[in-house]
Amino acid sequence: MALDPADLPDDIVALKAMVLAARTLADDAQSEIQNLKLTIAKLQRDRFGASSERGGKLLDQLELQLAELEASVAADNVQVAIATGRMDEEEKRRPARRPLPDHLPRERLVHADSGTCHSCGGDRLRKLGEDITETLEYVPASWKVIQHVREKFTCRTCETITQAPAPNHPIARGRAGPQLLAHVLFSKYRAHLPLNRQSAIYASEGIELDVSTMADWVGACAATLQPLVETIEKHVLSAERIHADDTTVPVLAKGKCRTGRLWTYVRDDKPFGGSAVAGGHPERRQCAAPATLFHYSPDRGAQHPERHLAAYTGLIAHSGTIRPVIPI
Known part of the structure; x- marks a missing residue:
């Protein structure tokens, strides 16, 4: 709850008691935050174990509780700073803020002054400079309907009707852009x-x-997108060496959440100077572009990567579940 400085007691003893109580609450919350961080770190290490589903739910709850505690501690620190008149020190203790991203568009909002001198009331003012303070703003998504218009024309000479061809669309007769x-x-x-x-x-x-x-x-x-997938697959599996791994994927099902597998195969020739792109002098050859191929399976059976890599003849850097086993 926000604290108005006007509501603070004038009695020094009461004020000290209020500050001490606020600091005690902040210290207790800070201790609980540290305990939560340790518990969350342990759950994150164990998230792929046998009880990963139950641990994942507990992890979500603890992370939410941690966020609420950190917000509470920040509010308590501000209350203490207001009560003791040390708001400037509280600002200094905060970590330095990172600059706002340069790639975002800037919108200038000029706050006009009265146009007269605040001292003598004169109106002969000239611009000396300006102070700019930036705030990050979110523009909510907007919807619109695009009308694709194809005008029809008739030839006055031969009476033939002409019209522009229909635009290509990702989905035949689809209404989504x-x-x-x-x-x-x-x-x-x-x-x-x-x-x-x-x-x-x-x-x-x-x-x-x-x-x-x-x-x-x-x-x-x-x-x-299937042709693009096939192109990426051909590019990845033509590498001399690939990196492979798998991770869990939660899948919604009736009454419960199942766990699927996402298999990842990465081509990145830069670390070891792999096969060159076609053409060019051998001494100036460039590594092929890195790429990642994904495959989904409902379980972690070995038949899935064996099917994915059936035509692959290179080296595989893996975590011990993919065959053939070729250590790097």
Whole structure:
């Protein structure tokens, strides 16, 4: 709760007691924060064990509790600084703030003054300089409907009707634009936001998108991107050496959450100067572009990587689960 300096007691003894109580609360919270950090670190180390699902839920709860405690400690420190009149010292103890990203667009908001001198009231002012303070702002996503217009023309000479061809679209007869499709795919596969939660978010913004509709979009995009996947696979598996690993992926199911596997195969020739791109002098050859190939499986069976790498004949750097075993 915010503390107004005007509400502070005038009595020195009462003020000292208030400051001492606030510091005690902050110290207790800080101790609990350290204990939570140790517990979270242990859970993160054990997250791939037999009880990983139960540990993952506990980890989420502890991280939420930790965030709330850290916010509470920050508020207590500010209250103490206000009560003791040491707000400047509190500001100095905070870590240095990183500058805001340079790639973001800047919008100038000029706060106009009265236009007269604050001392004599004169209006003969000339600009001496300016002070700029930057704040980071979030612009909520916006929706729009793009109308693709193809005008028809008739030739006055031969009466032939001409019209521009229909634009290409990622999904045949689809009504979702490429940016919306990319956003749905990113939210699902990179931000791990299920389609049902995306549907609820869009509904809160006044856009009704059924889960089944978005599922059709995802499937159609997968089919459209298949040639790109095959190109990446061919590029990765043509390397002299690849790095391989797998990680767990939570998969929604009725009444529970299953654990799938995401297999990762990485080509990165730079560390050892691998095969060169075609052409060029041997002494000036450049390493092929790095790339990553992903495969999903419902379990960790050895048959999955064996199928993924059936045609691969190079070296594999791995964590001990992929065959053939070739140590690096």
